[in-house]
Amino acid sequence: MKLKLITTAVAAALSAGTAVAATPDSFPAPHSDRTTWYAAGNAAINKNAALKPNSRQAKNIILFIGDGMGISTVTAARILAGQQPDIIDAGNTTPGSSGEENSLSFELFPYLALSKTYSANQQTPDSAPTMTAMVTGVKTLDGVLSVDQEVTRGDCATDLKTHKLKTILEIAETLGKSTGIVSTARITHATPAANYAHTPERNWEADSNQPTGCAVPDIARQLIEFKGGNGLEVALGGGREYFRPITEADPEDAGKFGRRKDGRDLTAEWTGKFGANSSFIWNKSQFDAIDPATATHERIV
Numbered sequence: 001m002k003l004k005l006i007t008t009a010v011a012a013a014l015s016a017g018t019a020v021a022a023t024p025d026s027f028p029a030p031h032s033d034r035t036t037w038y039a040a041g042n043a044a045i046n047k048n049a050a051l052k053p054n055s056r057q058a059k060n061i062i063l064f065i066g067d068g069m070g071i072s073t074v075t076a077a078r079i080l081a082g083q084q085p086d087i088i089d090a091g092n093t094t095p096g097s098s099g100e101e102n103s104l105s106f107e108l109f110p111y112l113a114l115s116k117t118y119s120a121n122q123q124t125p126d127s128a129p130t131m132t133a134m135v136t137g138v139k140t141l142d143g144v145l146s147v148d149q150e151v152t153r154g155d156c157a158t159d160l161k162t163h164k165l166k167t168i169l170e171i172a173e174t175l176g177k178s179t180g181i182v183s184t185a186r187i188t189h190a191t192p193a194a195n196y197a198h199t200p201e202r203n204w205e206a207d208s209n210q211p212t213g214c215a216v217p218d219i220a221r222q223l224i225e226f227k228g229g230n231g232l233e234v235a236l237g238g239g240r241e242y243f244r245p246i247t248e249a250d251p252e253d254a255g256k257f258g259r260r261k262d263g264r265d266l267t268a269e270w271t272g273k274f275g276a277n278s279s280f281i282w283n284k285s286q287f288d289a290i291d292p293a294t295a296t297h298e299r300i301v
Helices: 034-049 071-083 127-136 168-174 219-224 266-277 284-288
Strands: 005-010 061-066 179-186 234-238 278-281 297-300
Touching: 061 127, 127 168, 168 179, 219 266, 266 278, 266 297, 278 284
Parallel strands: 005 061, 005 179, 179 234, 234 297, 278 297
Antiparallel strands: none
8 A cells, every 4th residue: 555645644742741850940040152053054055055856756655733832832832842852852962952052853953944823814823724824725614624715604594516625635636646634633633634624613523513514514523425536545543433323332442422413324334435455443453454466445443
């Protein structure tokens, strides 16, 4: 199975669930004078002047998304990592410094750019319009996924044919590429869902989240009924309850059931749609049993 494009949503968190030492109140300031900064500037100019354009075609494209990872978050991470080098790499014994002079690994890439991902109707956006901006190039309303700003949020009568925005994942599928989504959140959550779903309400993850008789397909259903190319090859993340009926017990969590009121088991529809070389898996042993040489469509939740 060859993946040509994978869109990955990763919730950026430093030391999540891990005990770390407290940051000291102060650090010795790194020695510097005017010659230090002249030398650093000269080195930066020489490094950039030596860059050679890479005109070769990329084999794979992997888009990593740190959800909520704006400039202030990156700044805080840079300083913390400089003050406590072992917070990211436990084996790093470099002495801590004031932090500001530190650089995160991706800040050392040869080419960097900034992207504005604000929403079209308010100053503090959520994941729905920001991810829509990333994968379609169009700013839209808070709470809507890959539809334009002419819709009304939560309107079940929305005409998706008129208002939908084509995503880079859909374009890749149309070009015959293999695609996938990997998420630390639910597959139906706004950030991953913006790649394949079009809806005026990000919270419509299953039909049980929608008003009765809503004409817009729920997000989980749109993943299974995805019409671009031959469909996503990989969907890895959480939220299997949005794909399973309310009458079906969860295979892992006692007392937990699916959330679908329409009676459909979308996990079964996934494997039925793609045949013997596809599977729905939810544990490590099933994951380890996948043969990449023959697998064509995998859904992992």
